[in-house]
Amino acid sequence: MLPAIDAEIRAVVDSPRLTAYTGLRDILAYQLGWEGPGSGIEARGKRIRPLLVTLTAEAVGGDWQKALPAAAAVELLHNFSLIHDDIEDASLLRRGRSTVWAKWGNALAINAGDAMFALAFAALQRLEQTVGPAAAFRAGTILTDTCLQLTGGQHLDITYEDADSLPLESYWPMVTGKTAALLSACVQFGVICGGAGSPTLEILSRFGYSLGLGFQIQDDWLGIWGDESQTGKSNASDLTAGKKSLPILYGQKLGGGFAHAWLNRTKGAIDTEHLTELLVEEGVREYTETQAAQYTRDAMSALKQAGLQTDAGQALHELAASLLNRCF
Template sequence: MSTSKLHRQLLEKIEKGLQDLLLPDDPQTLYQPFRYALDVGGKRIRPLLTCLACGICGGDTEDALPAALAVEILHNFTLVHDDIMDSAETRRGEPSVYKKWNENIAILSGDVMFADAYRQLAAYGQNDAFTKQEYTALHDVFSEAVITVCEGQALDMEFVNRTSVSHNEYIRMIAGKTAALLSASLEMGAIAAHASPQMREELAELGHEMGIAFQIQDDLLDAVADPEKFGKKPGGDIYEGKKTYLTILALERADEDQKRFIQSVLDAQDPTQEEVEKVLSLMGSLNVLDDVAAETDQHYQKALNLLQSFDSSEYQQELKNLLIFLRNRDH
């Protein structure tokens, strides 16, 4: 995705804010992993959304920066703890915090990141430009997102040991793990702009639709994307036995023989390429691939429709460009 001047300016503002965090030098085992987790990088999508939402609502993006930093620190905290739970040795091509140090250090550093994320919001309580109600609203939106993200993670963990998961349950899980923080990022940006309740609600819904679309699209790309662009062979999730939106829908639609075969491939320690290709073929014949593509498109279109209710601005156009880029991505 080519970046605009506005995109670059906002990213520079976010990066500077992260670099300017007043983190102590000592204890080193607490704060070095904190800094490392932030410096490993990332696209900074969530803080970018916070700044864009503020601009869309006519606010000053400087006012959105504490909220933007809060959501980015929180996001990285979740990654530090997720890597422990998943025993993931790398993150963004570098050793994960728990691998570079150890599990106990990663847990404690994650804890202080969580606390520091909340500390960023104190700036609004100390700024007379923000009412007590707005300060409270920022905390409420942020706290609700934290709880929902944890619920989504818990559901994801529960699904591993369950024999069946419905597509509605899966949507609820990704609404927590993926969509909740995107939704909160946009709504907090609106609050930072002193936006109306209706604007807040529309941007929160936009983030929800965006998050759902992105995650089920990711599941779809695993099955249909060009392996050279996507980075792994088609059906990678099937080889790993993962429950995805595609496998869940396929199992719901399959007849008994098809269902037994799909489940046997998902349960296999080392399924063959032929078996995985047959599952992908069944997904096609059961209209799973086409229907998930259409559903993804519907969620992105809902997000774009919500965006159209806001006045035209460079911020609105930037968010529109991002949604269109995500909608058309092929890896």
């Protein structure tokens, strides 16, 4: 499926409308891992989101090829958010390469992100040819709603940066918007393109949200207890950066030794080893694992409830399991 997904994305990016503007397309091709220094398979990311679309379409009894426009759309939307997130977080590296803003500057990077955003809609509109205008229109409303959730979650994430402490409840709307909404949209697109009805849409939409939350909580776990050789980043980085991750927020809520040490930490000289130990002692690691397990169970149980007894259903199950079994 991956070559077909890539070809579909290329067809959209190489539209005559865009190629009329020299230079802009090159930035997009760089972000997508096709061109420039370090381009190649590694630079393209795992394409998890488009695979969720096509596998779901096939799993509910449809033809995955009809879902290709939606698969391209979610990958373009994901890459739009990466370009802008990297500017907002001042990140210099992405998948081992310079970020777009680091290479072209803020102005061209913001604008290239906007073009990628528009291309996500352009990609989705090609659904008219494969599943008709009514389904294409419906998919458009889901994409729009997903964008609002993405920007809502990102807004919270940015405003949280300067907050010294936050209630645990702040965590859920942020990660629902930033991570779960798009994964759920992928599954919903798959259901719509596969021609399944509302009950399946409702069940699998829930699967998508739980998958997204379980995935994010595991990411937070890896950000403290992950194996550096596997995650590719220092497992102290979330503590150093003061990221509003689930373990850190829960540790603060407990008001024990970790919360005290966290409040009194000195920037630049954080004893991450000690903080990590406190989190384990106070049961925060266990809490995080319980939460991840809960959402993993919810996701898998929704998937089972959908009753997808096909090869694609099995492949979808395996993709979800691989996303949800990255740590413990």
